Amino acid sequence: MSDRIKFFLEESKMPKNWYNIAADLPKPLSPPLHPGTLKPIGPDDLAPLFPMALIGQEVSQDKEIEIPEPIREIYKQWRPSPLYRARKLEKFLDTPAKIYYKYEGVSPTGSHKPNTAIAQAFYNKEEGTKKITTETGAGQWGSSLAYACSIFGIELDVYMVKVSFEQKPYRKLIMQTYGARCVASPSSETESGKAILAKDPNSTGSLGIAISEAVEMAAKDKNTKYSLGSVLNHVLMHQTIVGNETLLQMEMAGDYPDILVGCTGGGSNFSGLVFPFLGKKFREKKNTRVIACEPKSCPSLTKGKYAYDFGDTGRLTPLVKMHTLGSQFIPPSTHSGGLRYHGMAPMVSHLKEIGAIEAKAYGQKECFEAGVNFARVEGIVPAPEATHAVKGAIEAALECKNNGKGKTILFNLCGHGHFDMKAYGDYFDNKLEEDKYDEAGINKALEELPKID
Ligand SMILES: *Cc1c(COP(=O)(O)O)cnc(C)c1O
Numbered sequence: 001m002s003d004r005i006k007f008f009l010e011e012s013k014m015p016k017n018w019y020n021i022a023a024d025l026p027k028p029l030s031p032p033l034h035p036g037t038l039k040p041i042g043p044d045d046l047a048p049l050f051p052m053a054l055i056g057q058e059v060s061q062d063k064e065i066e067i068p069e070p071i072r073e074i075y076k077q078w079r080p081s082p083l084y085r086a087r088k089l090e091k092f093l094d095t096p097a098k099i100y101y102k103y104e105g106v107s108p109t110g111s112h113k114p115n116t117a118i119a120q121a122f123y124n125k126e127e128g129t130k131k132i133t134t135e136t137g138a139g140q141w142g143s144s145l146a147y148a149c150s151i152f153g154i155e156l157d158v159y160m161v162k163v164s165f166e167q168k169p170y171r172k173l174i175m176q177t178y179g180a181r182c183v184a185s186p187s188s189e190t191e192s193g194k195a196i197l198a199k200d201p202n203s204t205g206s207l208g209i210a211i212s213e214a215v216e217m218a219a220k221d222k223n224t225k226y227s228l229g230s231v232l233n234h235v236l237m238h239q240t241i242v243g244n245e246t247l248l249q250m251e252m253a254g255d256y257p258d259i260l261v262g263c264t265g266g267g268s269n270f271s272g273l274v275f276p277f278l279g280k281k282f283r284e285k286k287n288t289r290v291i292a293c294e295p296k297s298c299p300s301l302t303k304g305k306y307a308y309d310f311g312d313t314g315r316l317t318p319l320v321k322m323h324t325l326g327s328q329f330i331p332p333s334t335h336s337g338g339l340r341y342h343g344m345a346p347m348v349s350h351l352k353e354i355g356a357i358e359a360k361a362y363g364q365k366e367c368f369e370a371g372v373n374f375a376r377v378e379g380i381v382p383a384p385e386a387t388h389a390v391k392g393a394i395e396a397a398l399e400c401k402n403n404g405k406g407k408t409i410l411f412n413l414c415g416h417g418h419f420d421m422k423a424y425g426d427y428f429d430n431k432l433e434e435d436k437y438d439e440a441g442i443n444k445a446l447e448e449l450p451k452i453d
Contacts (some may be wrong), residue, residue, distance in 0.1 A: 001359070002171075003087075004085065004253070005084055005085045005086075005087055006082055006084055006085075007082065007084070007249040007252045007253050007440075008065070008080070008082055008084040008085075009080035009083075009086075009245055009248055010080075011076055011079075013075065014079055014080050014109065014241075014245065014252040014358065015067075015241060015244035015245060015248070016066060016071065016240060017065060017066055017067060017244070018064070018065045018067055018237045018240045018241060018244070019063070019064065019237070019240040019244055019275055019276045019279060020057075020060055020061070020062055020063055020064070020065055020237050020240075021237075021240075021271075021275045021279055021347065022061055022188050022233065022282055022347075023063035023071075023282060024042060024062065024063065024279045024282045025063055025224065025350070026354060026356075027283060027350075027354055029233075029321075029346055029347060029350050030308075030321040030346070030348075030350070031309060032196060032318040032319065033318060033319040033320075033452070034318060034322045034363045035310065035315060035316075035317070035318060035319055035450075036321075038319070038452060043055045043059075043155075044277075045057075045318070048217055048218070048219050048222075048407060049215065049219065049225060049226040049259065050225060050226065050227075050418070051123045051124050051126070051129060051225060052127065052168055052285050052406055053123040053127065053210070053276050053389060054120065054123050054234050054333075056193070057233070057234040057237060058232060058233045058234045059233075060314065063279075065140070066428065067119075067241070068122065069120055071118055072329065072441075073171060074118050074151065074247050075115070075118065075241065075242050077270040078106045078107045078108065078114075079105075079241065079243070079245070080104075080226035080249075081102065081103055081104055081106050081245065081386050082103050082106065083100060083101070083102050083103075083245075083246055083249035083250070083253070084100065084101055084102075084378070085098065085099070085100050085253065086087065086099040086100065086101055086307075086377075087393075088377040088378055089373075089377050089378055089397075089452050090397070091201065091373060091377075092373065092397060093193075093394060093401065094401060095397040095398060095400050095401040096400055096405065096406035096409045097396070097397040097400035097401070097406055097407050097408070097409050098255065098406065098407075098409065099254070099393060099403075099409045099410075099411075100154075100253065100257070100408070100410045100411075101410070101412070101413045102242060102245075102246050102249075102273060102410070102411075102412050102413065103134060103380065103413045104242060104269065104413065104414045104415060105380065105383070105411065105413065105414075105415050105416035107144075108147055109140065109143045109144045109147050109174070109321060110140075110383070110416045110418060110419070111140045111144065111269075111383060111414055111415030112242060112268070112269045112272060112414045112415065113140050113141050113143075113144035113145075113218070113229055113236045113241060113268075113415075114136065114144045114147060114148060115238050115239050115241055115242065115272065116144045116234075116235045116238035116239060116268065117141075117144040117147065117304075118148045118151070118441070119149035119205070119228070119238045120132075120145070120148070120149075120227050120228075120235075120238075121145070121148035121149050121151065121152045121154055121324055121339060122152065123153040124152070124154060124225055124227070124432050125153070125154060125397075126434060126441050128223075129154060129223065129224070129225045130154065130155060130217075130223040130224065131154065131155040131156070131157075131224040132145065132148055132149060132154055132156050132158070132225055132226070133159070133170070133213075133214040133215075133217045133218045133222065133224060133225075133227075134154070134156070134157075134158055134159070134214050134226065134227045134228050134229065135156045135158070135159045135160070135161070135166075135185065135207060135209075135211045135213065135214045135228075136158050136159070136160045136161070136171075136182075136210070136211030136229070137160075137161050137164055137207050137265075137340055137341070137399075137435070138168060138171065138384075138385075138420070139160060139168050139171025139172065139174070139419070140171070140229075140415065140428070141229030141230070142158035142171065142175050142182060142381065143161055143171055143174040143178070144179065144229070145158070145179035145180070145227060145229065146158065146174070146175040146177075146179065147178050148182075149178070149179070149180060149376055150178040150179050154164050155436075156180040156181070156212070157176055157181050157183065157217065158174075158180055158181065158182045158183065158188065158213050158214075159179070159183055159185035159193075159210040159213040159310035160172065160182050160183065160185060160208060160210065161185055161203060161204070161206060161207035161209075161210050161340075162184045162185060162186065162203070162204050163204035163206040164205075165185075166184070167181070167183040167422065168420075168422070169417060170419050171419055174419075175448060175452060179292075180451060182264070184205070184208055185205045186205055186209050186210075186213070187213060187214050187342055188394075189213070190213040191213035191216060191416065192209065192213050192216050192217045192312075192313075192314035192316070192366060193209070193212075195314070196209055196313070197243070203294065204330075206313060206329075206330045206331065206340070206342070207340060207341045207342070207446050208311075208312045208313035208314075208327050208328075208329075208330075208341075208342055208385075209312070209313045209315075209319065211228070211312035211314075212312040212314030212315075212361070213314075214226055215312060215314075215316045215317060215361050216314070217314060219316075226230045229266070229268070230265060230266025230267060230268040230341070230345065231266040231267060231268070231311065231341070231343065231344075231345045231346075232345070233345075233346075233347055235266075235268050236267060236268050236271035236272065236275065236345055236347055238272075238278075239268045239269060239271055239272025239273075239274050239338060240271070240272050240276055241272070241301075242261050242272035242273050242412065243270070243272055243273045243274060243275055243276035243277060246276070246277075247276055247277070247280075247331055247437070248354035250410070254295075255338065255408050255410070256286075256408065257277065257288065257358075257408050257409065257410035258287075258288065258289060258407040258408050258409070259288070259290075259291065259396050259407055259408070259409045259410070260273065260274045260277055260288060260289070260290045260291070260409075260410050260411070261291045261389050261392040261393045261409065262274060262291075262292060262293065262389050262392075262411060262412045262414070263292075263293045263294070263339060263385050263386055263387075263388035263389040263392075263414065264292040264293065264294050264301060264339065264348065264359070264388075265294075265339035265341050265343065265385060266344065267276065267292075267341065267344055267345030267347070267348035268345070269303070269414035269415075270292055270347060270348065270412065271345065271414050272412070273348065273410070273412040274357070275412075278290060278351070278356060278357070282320060283358070284358075284443055286308040289358070290351075290356065290357040290358070291357070291358055291359070291360060291362075291391055291392050291396065292348065292357055292358070292359045292360070292388050293359075293360050293362060293391060293392035294339060294340075294350070294359060294360070294361050294362075294388065295339050295362065295364060295388065295435060296361045296362060296363045296364075296433045296435040297331055297340075297364070297435035297436055298325065298340050298342070299325070299329070299333050299361040299437065300322075300323045300341070300342065300343055300344040300423075301303055301348070301349070301352055301359035301361075302322060302359050302360065302361045302362070303323060303325070303414045303437070304322075304323035304324045304325045304343070304344065304361050304442075305323070305326075305446055305449065306321065306322070306323050306324075306352075306353055307322075307324060307377040307449050307452075308320065308321050308323065308449075308450060308452040309322060309324040309326065309327050309342075309449055309450065310327040310378070310450070311327070311343060312327060313327055313328060315327065319450060319452065320343075320346045321344045321346055321349065321350075322343045322344050322345065322349040323343065323344040323349040323352065324342055324343040324344070324383070324443065324446075324449070325342045325343070325442045325445055325446070325449055326342060326445025326447075326449055327342055327445070327448075327449075328442075328444075328445040328448050329342045329442055329445035330441075332387075332435075332436050332438060339385050339388065343396070343444070346399060347354050347367060360392060360395075362388055363434055363435045364384075364391070364435050365427065365433060365434060366391055367384070367387040367388050367390070367422070368384070368387055368424065368427040369389045369427075370384070370387055370390045371384070371387035371390055371391075371393050371417070372424070372427070373394070373429065374390045374394075380416060381412055381416055381417040381418065381421075381424070382416065382417055383413070383415035383416055383417045383422050384415065384417060384424075385415065386413050386414050386415055386417070387417075388410075389411045389412055389413065389414070390411070390413070392411065393409050393411040393419050396409050397409055417420050423425075
């Protein structure tokens with residue numbers, strides 16, 4: 001066993017395909033339904049919002065989908081991303097476990113999000129889209145799509161959840177730097193935003209509301225399309241470049257993970273790392289444990305209901321079957337750790353339902369503590385979202401310490417926290433509130449789920 005801690009893949013070895021887990025599923029996914037007719041939707045229903053190439057990928061059953069050459073060329077600005085062995089963390093924890101992490105913070109915007117932003121902007125450009133609308137929570141997605149749109153010369157309007165718009169001015173300025181327009185949501189630019197403001201002029205917003213605003217604006221104009229940074233099948237698939245690279249890097253390391261860990265907001269970075277490994281689990285009956293880590297204050301996978309629901313608060317999107325806290329649920333604004341969407345990717349929800357993955361929920365304080373410990377030994381300050389994965393990996397490593405089993409753990413360090421130091425500051429100043437699990441709020445939102453058998 002070598003002492004290497006860094007596994008760099010040569011540019012020429014970068015995988016040329018994305019992996020589509022739909023091809024290997026033991027049981028197929030439930031179809032998205034039209035919100036009016038409740039019948040499965042077809043490509044024509046989605047055409048006003050997405051380019052046809054992405055709609056094709058959304059329903060594709062092909063196992064491998066070739067990454068177009070122009071996308072691969074742009075990926076090479078930061079890909080292949082490094083895989084590290086966390087030897088110092090292992091030592092700090094005094095665990096017999098081996099811990100590896102894939103680091104996606106090396107992208108221009110500091111997270112995994114450009115992997116799909118570049119792809120989505122590329123297909124939009126090919127089909128003549130002039131303008132894209134989108135939503136963003138903490139601003140990672142907005143800045144990544146702004147970067148991608150600047151490359152392809154596409155105009156971009158970003159509806160940013162108001163609480164983050166006010167708390168995270170730097171993300172907004174990055175979007176502006178790339179040439180995008182960023183609007184606090186709920187805004188008075190849209191009917192959905194106006195309806196929310198009429199009910200609650202002080203609404204701090206939510207991803208569900210911001211999605212309604214962006215979808216509404218795209219549906220109104222034929223040259224404008226909508227783009228989503230997580231949840232949808234094609235988005236998850238674009239992220240599998242992460243896992244496909246890691247398969248090769250684990251080979252370089254002479255190892256294979258027993259336990260995979262990722263954090264889940266909508267599910268995309270988690271899926272990006274774990275799907276290629278889950279594919280092997282299905283095909284080769286490998287005994288791999290896969291753990292999704294989410295915040296206690298927005299616990300869709302651990303506490304949500306597996307049911308058909310809307311993707312947005314304004315009930316404009318198709319209905320998808322997923323783990324949901326209800327589309328009317330607004331996560332508490334005291335939560336600083338990101339990952340605040342009411343639902344979960346249908347594909348990730350389905351995998352949980354068939355027992356292929358498990359889920360754990362953590363409080364924000366224990367996550368920041370894990371993030372700080374990680375930074376002090378490994379040198380990288382994790383994004384608040386990524387601290388959930390760090391926490392999950394540390395917990396798995398400590399389990400190995402207790403039972404004396406030297407398992408191999410792999411997690412996705414999906415971004416760095418350089419733009420989120422305010423949240424770290426609140427943690428240091430003891431200003432972070434312990435996560436509230438708003439049971440009454442969630443029950444109320446769940447009562448409003450659409451009634452579908
Ligand atoms: C957006 C984001 C997430 C949450 O989205 P997923 O689709 O669940 O990956 C997690 N981590 C970082 C760094 C992000 O930017």
